[in-house]
Amino acid sequence: MEKINVEHMLAIEEPFMKAPVEQLKRAVRQSQKQAEREAAQVSAALDGMAGSSSSSELGPEEMDKALGGLIDRLKTLKRKLEEAQHEEAQLIQRSKQRATDLSELDRFESAAQPEFQRWCRARLDRVLVDYMLRNGNVETAQRLAANSKLEHFADTSLFALVMATERELREEHSCRGALQWCAENRSALTKVESPLEFELRMQEFIEMVRSGKTLAAIVYAKRHLTSWSDTQLPRIERAMMLLAFSSTTQCPPYKAMFDEARWAALASDFRAVIFQLFHLPPQPLLHLLLQTGLSALKTPACVSGDPAERNRDCPACQPETLGRLAQGLPLSHHVHSNLVCRITGERMNEDNPPMRLPNGHVYSLAALTDMAAELGGQVKCPHTAQVFALAEAKKMFIL
Ligand SMILES: [Zn+2]
Known part of the structure; x- marks a missing residue:
């Protein structure tokens, strides 16, 4: 049974939890400051008016006008604070929804469960929304979020x-x-x-x-x-x-x-x-997810610079696409080497042993047998285009 490492999975999605909390902290602080500033100014104005009324500098009409001004000001403050309260409530709601979605991970017992697969599908959509928002594709991001019912994950x-x-x-x-x-x-x-x-x-x-x-x-x-x-x-x-x-x-x-x-x-x-x-990583979450996978695949052959060394089925070997994301990553640590056939992309083992051609290139028996069936018993090295008889290929032994 494949266990799920909840902690590791959540580590990548941490920014989704931190961002709304940071936004909330800032919104609360701002409305608090605004309220304090306005209250201090109004109370100073009232003190001034009290002083001038006792010394009869202001007549009742002027006093009435000044008070009206202050009331209007407080009304505006009230409206602004109500707006801020609405925004804060939305951020709290968003944090709650995100926490609920992420906490579902605890319920799964195995990575093979269909519910877990669905959760992963939703995660992919979340990181795609993040990716598109970062690239300015706001409308597409909003559509994807709406289709996948993930609006609460979009920091639009x-x-x-x-x-x-x-x-x-x-x-x-x-x-x-x-x-x-x-x-x-x-x-x-x-x-x-x-x-x-x-x-x-x-x-x-x-x-x-x-x-x-x-x-x-x-x-x-x-x-x-x-x-x-x-x-x-x-x-x-x-x-x-x-x-x-x-x-x-x-x-x-x-x-x-x-x-x-x-x-x-x-x-x-x-x-x-x-x-x-806002505790958002500089690179998109999609890149982080892809990099965790790529770091498990990257070998010295992926970065050797020699195109002949590359494996067509290895994502880390594609210099124009995923290989770019793998550039800064360390090489993966393989205790056991896997030999992969350059023609079929399949693993070579006892059942499908590696075969060495006289020019030194190695391919799997299955690939050479298929080729020989098409070319009347001959094989053509895809690397050098030299032609040999299948019988000339020597079986190699994996130690
Ligand atoms: Zn590679």
Whole structure:
């Protein structure tokens, strides 16, 4: 009976549990801050009004108007908090649904159970939804999630924010959305020591220098760059030097600062940081799943660089597709070697022994026998195209 390693299986899906919890933490903190800020401002305004009424600075009409303003403000706050509460309830519901789906794993006793197979099918759909959302195929991801009843596994709004902000940086060359996000998440960014906000500010500064707005650039630097002097002083000094150069300069450090490729780098930085804060791995979960399989298959032959060494049935041997995912993986540890026939892709053993042709190439007996039946007792080495009689092939013994 094939046992299921629940712990290992859940390790890959951990981000599905962490992401909504992180989103919830952030949403709660934000609405709490907003409520505290508004309450403090309203109470300060009330204190002010109480003071001015006792000194009769404000007449009853003005007082009425001011109170009306405060009431409107509190009503807006109430509406915003209700919206936040709705969002928080959705995130809690989503976490619960995900936990229920994942906890089903505990019920299965064997990997052969049809219920387990169904669970794995749903897992494949979950990781495909994650893969497509990361690649911006939002509509397809939503359709798959709806068809497989997995809407609660699709972090659509989070990925939509990533896509929109990346597009703004990459295509519109604007830091607006990214800076707003940084302001909303400043304490979390400080905790992970992310320089993203500094890099965005630096970019806005560079764009001012590029368009010749020197004075505005100096004012901007004083306001937004100098606060980073504890950690970024050399970069700030270089930024000040940039004022003396034009955007067509060939001087290496300043040429690099004016390089438009910085926008694409900022977009990648933004994605990396937001994924870090929400505990999402940088690579899609689909890749992680595939890599666990590939790491069990990868042998020195897969990476030898010699196409003749590759096995057509080995996924790790395909340099353009799955082999790319296997690139950074260690070689698998095989205690017993398996000999696989290069023609049929089948295992060679006592029943189907390896046969050595006079040119040194080895194929399975079954493959050579089939070939000899077609070629009138002769075999053709697929590697060198040399032709031999089947009788010339020598049986080899596996020790
Ligand atoms: Zn291989």
